[in-house]
Amino acid sequence: MDIDLSAQNVTKVFEEFTAVDNVSFEVENGRFFSILGPSGCGKTTLLRMIAGLTEPTKGRIEIRGENMIGISPNKRPVNLIFQHLALFPMMDVGENIAFGLQRRGEGRETIKRKVSAILDSVDLSGFDKKKIEQLSGGQQQRVAIARCLVLEPTVLLLDEPLGALDLKLREQMKVELKKLQAKIGTTFVYITHDQSEAMVMSDYVAVMHNGKFEQIDTPQNLYNKPQTPFVAQFVGDNNIWSGKIRKAEGLSAEIETDDGSVFKTKVDKALKPGLEVNLFLRPEAMVIEPDKCIEDLNRFEVIVKSILFDGANSRLLANPVNANTEILIALPQNRQYDYIQINDKIEIGWNKKSGICFKKNED
Amino acid sequence: MKTEIKKQFRWGLLFFLTPVLLWLILLIVLPQIDLFVMSFRSENDAGEMVWSITNYLNFFHEPIYWLTFVRTATYSILVAFFTFVIALPVAFYITKVVKPRFQGSLTLLLLLPFWVSEMVRVYGWMILLRESGVINHFLLKLGLMTEPIEMLYRDSTMILGLVYTSMLFMVVPLISVLDSLDDSLIEAAYDLGANMWSILFKIIIPHATPGIVSGSIVVFMLTLGNYLTPNLMGGKNSLWFTEQIYNQFIASFNWNQGSAFGFLLLFLSSLVIWIGLKLSRQTLSKVVQ
Ligand SMILES: Nc1ncnc2c1ncn2[C@@H]1O[C@H](COP(=O)(O)OP(=O)(O)O)[C@@H](O)[C@H]1O
Numbered sequence A: 001m002d003i004d005l006s007a008q009n010v011t012k013v014f015e016e017f018t019a020v021d022n023v024s025f026e027v028e029n030g031r032f033f034s035i036l037g038p039s040g041c042g043k044t045t046l047l048r049m050i051a052g053l054t055e056p057t058k059g060r061i062e063i064r065g066e067n068m069i070g071i072s073p074n075k076r077p078v079n080l081i082f083q084h085l086a087l088f089p090m091m092d093v094g095e096n097i098a099f100g101l102q103r104r105g106e107g108r109e110t111i112k113r114k115v116s117a118i119l120d121s122v123d124l125s126g127f128d129k130k131k132i133e134q135l136s137g138g139q140q141q142r143v144a145i146a147r148c149l150v151l152e153p154t155v156l157l158l159d160e161p162l163g164a165l166d167l168k169l170r171e172q173m174k175v176e177l178k179k180l181q182a183k184i185g186t187t188f189v190y191i192t193h194d195q196s197e198a199m200v201m202s203d204y205v206a207v208m209h210n211g212k213f214e215q216i217d218t219p220q221n222l223y224n225k226p227q228t229p230f231v232a233q234f235v236g237d238n239n240i241w242s243g244k245i246r247k248a249e250g251l252s253a254e255i256e257t258d259d260g261s262v263f264k265t266k267v268d269k270a271l272k273p274g275l276e277v278n279l280f281l282r283p284e285a286m287v288i289e290p291d292k293c294i295e296d297l298n299r300f301e302v303i304v305k306s307i308l309f310d311g312a313n314s315r316l317l318a319n320p321v322n323a324n325t326e327i328l329i330a331l332p333q334n335r336q337y338d339y340i341q342i343n344d345k346i347e348i349g350w351n352k353k354s355g356i357c358f359k360k361n362e363d
Numbered sequence B: 001m002k003t004e005i006k007k008q009f010r011w012g013l014l015f016f017l018t019p020v021l022l023w024l025i026l027l028i029v030l031p032q033i034d035l036f037v038m039s040f041r042s043e044n045d046a047g048e049m050v051w052s053i054t055n056y057l058n059f060f061h062e063p064i065y066w067l068t069f070v071r072t073a074t075y076s077i078l079v080a081f082f083t084f085v086i087a088l089p090v091a092f093y094i095t096k097v098v099k100p101r102f103q104g105s106l107t108l109l110l111l112l113p114f115w116v117s118e119m120v121r122v123y124g125w126m127i128l129l130r131e132s133g134v135i136n137h138f139l140l141k142l143g144l145m146t147e148p149i150e151m152l153y154r155d156s157t158m159i160l161g162l163v164y165t166s167m168l169f170m171v172v173p174l175i176s177v178l179d180s181l182d183d184s185l186i187e188a189a190y191d192l193g194a195n196m197w198s199i200l201f202k203i204i205i206p207h208a209t210p211g212i213v214s215g216s217i218v219v220f221m222l223t224l225g226n227y228l229t230p231n232l233m234g235g236k237n238s239l240w241f242t243e244q245i246y247n248q249f250i251a252s253f254n255w256n257q258g259s260a261f262g263f264l265l266l267f268l269s270s271l272v273i274w275i276g277l278k279l280s281r282q283t284l285s286k287v288v289q
């Protein structure tokens, strides 16, 4: 497949502060690529360098194999959807969308045709004479997308475009964006701090932290095989135990946690006994009151502190017996566990394959 | 109890307002009314004062008068335009290019020349520009010219002086209006393929229109009513309309004619502004904000 966008060792230093630190990645044609990271980690800076609004301190950015360094934003075949959309309030919807086409000097008739075609495809037909402030948040969103898509960019860059919407609309727009991208086939580079947005929409997600990429992978792999503690913590919920390796044997290890439990878990690479580690475990990896006959489970007892009901995403908040650490346990809503009350003591079990273990950082 | 406080408050208000009202009425409203009345009186053939509109008709009958006005108005519009052309980059630089912490001091720097009186500033220009002035001196020294030239007393010099005097009144509204322009709009336009000129004409100027119009009105009015700069720096054979009024009052001692000119100036300049507002599709209330 063709590579639409490639970044090599891109770095941006503001005075003393390194906002983007030696980032390299490639995006294939037609992919939905997301960059996920907490706010302030350098996502916007990276996107602005791709768009040409900021010059990288170091590194190379290529679009379809052509070097983009030194080329001004108005000459690059990429378009950016800004965090706050940046629709032109002095123009109506039609003029906003026609803006880029006019700059290219396309004919009046062509512009008219293209504008109405793109309005159709974002479900806003007949809106071209509307003022920007007359539109709802979701409609403005779609105008911003149409304004870029009408130019048929090689890569469309989106900077947290759903951030300003309310939850319901955001859920809806997530699905719509994904469908739209599949329909038109343009390469999307989407940045967000919301892991669910990234997971739902993307083919590939890069997790960014302190200006660096921690892992570039499919959403499934990020969730199931995080490669760094940060990814394990940031993508989805995770319980964390800190502890020490007690015994190690090839790719399995026994860990004694600081709160006194002993768990068996698989490890990615052999770890020496005595090493300080963090053990990560997903809430849904834990089974409540597992069958007595299932072998090979880590079992421990907890006291239920509260029941966090949230439909399909319900959890139990519990403390292990004799410890203050809080853990989250998935609570399937199949009525099987309706008997659980606050302050009940229940047994929890988990398979050693579900544990993820990282060496503790020095910091 | 409550009404008492209210009453007290009202008396207090009246007490403080009285000097202001007196000042307004005695020094501004009454003289204006007097001048207005005066402008409609003139001597008839028998030499007695009667009601008439002769003073106003004179303005239209004598080309020297209305031509002076047309000239003054045209130059004032030109001055407003030049001031805008110079002030826009300055305001843009201060609001969008400079680091925020320098913005305040740069604005202050712009204000600095206005701490000295207009008279001093005009004389400053004269020292620079006159035949034996600083600029001529250096041009001669550098061998760029052989003969000194008189740069004063030309219309272009006068416009220079007027633009200089008016700068601040254009820069300040432009700064405030450009401050409210979201940088990402400029970047979005750039990203969508606009070059510098289309960003200027499609984004910056449409956004800044209220500021441009209010700045232009102030500059236009101040220039139109300016007396000192045109008098000191302008050409000897071309009059500013205020000089025309001055002549009527002081030289000809024809107060009736002078006050008629005064009201014509007020009315015609308001007309020009009204046309300007219509052309730029602005309303006064939006512009004064
Ligand atoms: N023009 C700039 N000058 C100095 N620091 C900046 C500039 N732009 C961004 N930064 C810093 O770079 C870091 C990353 O910012 P940004 O890319 O906007 O993060 P994100 O979009 O991930 O929230 C932030 O700490 C921010 O303060």
Ligand SMILES: [Mg+2]
Residues within 6 Å of the ligand: A040, A043, A044, A083, A159, A160
């Ligand atoms: Mg950002």
